[in-house]
Amino acid sequence: MQTRRAFLNRSAAGALGLTALQQLIAKGAIQPPHHAAKAKRVIFLYQAGGPSHLETFDSKPKLAEMHGKPMPESFTKGQQIAQLQGKPLICYGPQLGFKRFGKSGQEMCELFPQMGSIADEICIVRSMWGEQINHDPAHTLMNTGSILTGRPSMGSWVLYGLGSDTEDLPGYVVLMSAGRGGQMQPIAQRQWSAGFLPSKYQGVKLNSVGDPVLYIQTPDGLGAGGQKESIEAIAKLNREAGKTLGDPEIETRIAQYEMAFRMQTSVPGLVDMSKEPASVLDAYGAVPGDGSFASNCLLARRLAERGVRFIQLYHRDWDHHGGVKKNVELKAQEVDKPTAALINDLKQRGMLDDTLVVWGGEFGRTPMSQGGDGRDHHIKGFSYILAGGGIKPGISHGATDELGYAAVEKPVSVHDFHATMLHLLGINHLRMTVKYSGLDARLTNVSGEVVKGILA
Amino acid sequence: MANMRLDLREEAVKPNARGRAPIVPGNPEQSEIVRRIFTTNSMQLMPPASAHKTLTAAQKDTIRRWVAEGAVYEGHWAYEPLRRGAATASIDGFIAAKQHAAGLTMSAEADRATLIRRLALDLTGVPPAPTEVAAFVAGEPYIKVVDRMIASQRYAEKQAMHWLDGVRYADTAGFHGDNPFPAWPYRDYVLRSIHENQPFDQFTREQLAGDLLPGATTAQKTASAYNRINRVSAEGGLQPKEYLAKYAADRVRTTATVWLGSTLGCAECHDHKFDPFTAKDFYSFKAFFADIKETGLVPDRGPKAWGALLDLSSERDRARRAPLAAAVESSKKAVEAKRAASKRDEKALLGAYEKGSLAWTYQVPVAASATKATLKVYNDEPAPGNIGEAVTEPKPGDGLIVASGANPDNETYTITLEPGAGRWLQLGVQAMQDESLLGLRIARGSDRLMVSEIEAELLPERRKLRFSTAASSIRFQAPEQHPMNAIDGNPQTGWGASTYGDAPVTSLALRFETPLATTAQSRIVVRILHDSEFRKATIGRLRLALSKGLAMPVSEQRGAKIQTGLSAAVVAALKKSKGKRNDEDQQTIVAALDWTSPAMEESLTALKRAEAALGAVDATAPRVMISESVKPEVTRILNRGNFMDDSGAIVEPAVPAFLGKVSGTRLDLANWLASRDNPLTARAYVNRQWRLFFGAGLSRVLEDLGSQGEWPTHPELLDWLASEFVESGWDRKHITKLIVMSKTYRQSSTGAASEKDPENRLLAKQNRWRVDAEVVRDIALSVSGLLVERFGGPSVRPYQPEGFLAALNFPKRDYSASRGDDQYRRGLYTFWQRTFLHPSLMTFDAATREECTVNRSASNTPLQALVLLNDPTYVEAARVFAQNAYAGGGSPEARIEWAFQRAVGRAPSARERAVLLDLYKSGLRRFDSDPSAARRFLEAGEAQRLMAPPAELAATMTVTRAILNLHETITRN
16 A cells, blocks of 8 residues: 555656645644644434434433323423324323433433443433424534525534544545434435535545445456556646646646545545454444444544544434334444444543544434324434533533423523534634625524533 | 614614714714724724624724715615616726726737637537537637537537526425426426527516416426425425425525525525615515415325426327327226126125135245346245334245345346145235335335336246236336236336335235136246336345235235235225225225226226326326416515514515515516616626636626625626626627627636736636536537437436435435436436435536525535546546547557547647557556456446457557546636
């Protein structure tokens, strides 16, 4: 495998190529950081479909008492409602048992024992709340901080602000996995778009099955040697034309081809987990190439090690309009172990302190039943897990009311969450702005406050 | 309303309740704004510290001085009436004047080869043919080339690209399931309008209000699709009121951006902070569109899909259809008559069911094979599967057949059954869902299942078994996928599934023409043919069954008894007392009795045949969503844009108050939009056109000519051009021609901009840029010889990586690339999937058109390199390019020279020749020593192959591929 230097020394005008490459290694716009950063990177374990907080991290004994009784109107009157429009609203008690874990005694569903075993590392935020009750716009809000289409995703903002720590890989990577149960709600590509930021900040989807990155494969029959020769020839020709045309874009293009070639080599190596020790694979429950959430968590750690700034895993699907008990059981089997393994793995490698790990979805689920055994979409209160990267471990923050309906104690909006995330990365959310449409546009839109209570 | 407005003078000089005015003209000391910017009181200082914005001493002084001098307001440039300028004005005159003032001069004209390539790329998006270049270099008059190109269909295609970005034209809904909707005829409308140079004001009227025009023609109604191609959602649980508000807001944003170059959209939740638009203006504008028939949830399947549609069948199509429709009607009557005359024995049916005589007997195949795929029969071991909880996992012994391994586009499965002795009436085929299957979870790919034909043969007699009739369990059966197609002996037709249903099993029941008697030695060989144009639309997991009774094709949720031959819904309905049955129960029972009564078979089969025939014709009938005017909904101002807030005032249709007093219908709006009274439209249009030919608008922020946009570099030129547009009768081609005929346009673009004008706003040279996404494709296809030019028509699908659409659902689906000529169409015609736009287009900054876009960025990323190097479309182009280079004959040097010239429009230099020759020779060495590598490299794509020595051709291909990857190839110089 060629080193970058060796590659460059082979090209005709190596010195020029070097400059362009360094430009490529996007230095962030926030230089120096607004304040000391705790986190260098983010791993977002996005539980798509809307996990029920009531069967995961928010225990509501009062809701159990109220099971089968009508939901008091005082809670629901005037509120947005999804598929339960026009239907009777009946309380549906928690379907799974809760337990306390660790020294911190944090309470969570007993079907998440592995996450329970790291209860002292994590922070449970029980007072999240959102604004959009359908999946597509809710994803948009969680990802971009706005319900309007066309805004940069949080990964793009972070990459824009901090630049990338890797020369061989995109700075913002998205992975997807699908498990059992749920409805596999679609997730649009715009959720990792750079919006009005330059497109180099967009998320790049890494496929865990098949070609890891689109078009990463050299055409069959050409071979790596042939590819390299072609790229070198193209660079020479571009440089030659550059002499007459005087087009500064040419240098950038030459650099992009070099980067593309390096990606072709580094990306397959990245997704090849066969060399990971069996103990590591077992800890995650990952089987190389199976495209599971577990494998993606391990991939996330490898990406983090290689300098990727923002790593977002989507795991589908938690949209449990029916059979919430059975389906959360299934999901627990899929996510409990790998989430804990990832956090432990990061800790062991000394990376947890500067990696912010987030676990959560686009909304929660209603305390009222749907279809007799499910729950509808719910935005007024839901739970998120945060760990590492400057988050205070072993605490819970905020609370919903006694029925788990609304965030009443220390509510955390999506903007508050974004502000806090940026804060941990050394960015003042009010000061990372880009002029757009007459606004000083920012990830947190026009609100958001750093949640000081969860900072270490 | 804001409490203090400084943008309107009469507001700014008004004293407040305490008698203080923001501005007292001539008296800075009394003016609050001056006081506030100079105060030492930090509580009162403006801007406030929290804004992190400060004024310099010079800036403060300027404001003070301005107030002292009378606080003279000038209207914002974009809202002032157009100023035509002198009769002798010209583009070059305006440009030269500013250059002169800055000490700059125009550059020399570009060399002819560069100039014609530039013209071709700008005007048509396709590079000039070598003969064209030669003729022009030899002296053909420039104006002739210009006229020829503007008159071409290619010009319309190029211009259309940009218009479609603005009106956010796409082929899919845009939210959630993002399913295809019928919009392409609107694109045809736009193409024709541009090609025929329809006046822009009429173009405007037809799009906004085509349906309201007296005696509206088909074209005019088609144009009204403009109001329907906003994003729509079919997500269950959405609140209709919310989405109606979203759709309406989208219309306001889009119309205001495209016609008025204004960010009226900002006023959805509050008065505009910078421009004179109020929230009331937003909702008054929205009110013009309140008569458009639509629902918040726009169904994407079933008879009500997509709301108001226009059937665009030609007269000939209608003539073809009429007798088929009549046949369906008369068959229906015959069925009804037969029902009335037959004994409808519900008890017998229920009895047969309960006895088990309707049951399907699952067959465990003794052999199963496919042309290329591997078929495995799961007997004693459980089959792997993942479909959540919905499906009953087959028990060992159920004979599940799973396809794996090679996944060719077309396939035939051959399955041999040994049913044992018996008397069988029907064959059943069941496709089982699995999460691993990309096509609706039942097909191995594509966005549908398509079975062309099912054949059966009895062994050892070798007797072909004929089927008399067929039925399937599919709820939303697409018209062209009728079950009868699987047994009609015609491989062009097929049965399948393409809309999402919720059934984990999809069943087909085929009735033998005569009951089939088998012995212990009998074997039935079933062949399932998948021969359609849809790639990999092949069954992934299936079971075969036979029934001794007239079992129904059944599919069930959640562990029900599929094999019983009657669905639970039928059984439940039968068990209800007659009085308790609803309409659905009735229909279910009628269908069950029909299928299970031998007496009904003949008339029913005739009806099915008629339906299948009609379905085939209906499927090809072009349709388009249109505006249908109904009684307008009440439009209220939504406080803070909150759709749940009904307390806002009701508003009538009106254009923004500061621009005029116009109310009425969409037609009135359209008339005003493209009228002399409205200074914005012409400015917005010519400004966007300017960018197409110079790289940036005269006012650079194309979507915002308001105060947050950019002051035009040449306001008089902009106004002159805008006036030309209006006074020429809104002649679009006239504007194009004016621009490209100018000296300014024809300047050379080489070298760097002057230090005095680093961004070249004064255009002392021409600019250069990487061409648009669609044109990147068009260039590669045209120079390689692959491009198939056909004007208009349905969207097409270039090759795309498998699984790219994996994150979609409702339905889960993959992509089936077009075949034949459709694979090689211009980028403009690419199927525009909003939530997952073709990755090659995305990589080159194409707009997803989820929202109105009037500008695109021009990024330069490694992903682009990966596309040009490795995307099969471009690798195939390199191959065909090489074939044509090779077929042209001559030495490798000659071929290299030809290819280079073809792609970039000039001869290679000695150095460039040398580099390419080296590449060729190196390739030749490699492929000579590895002929199989050469063959594999040459396998790229489906286009016709050339018989030629593989090593030479493959080496040539590396050269043509390098040429297609050159910066210069995809740059407009």
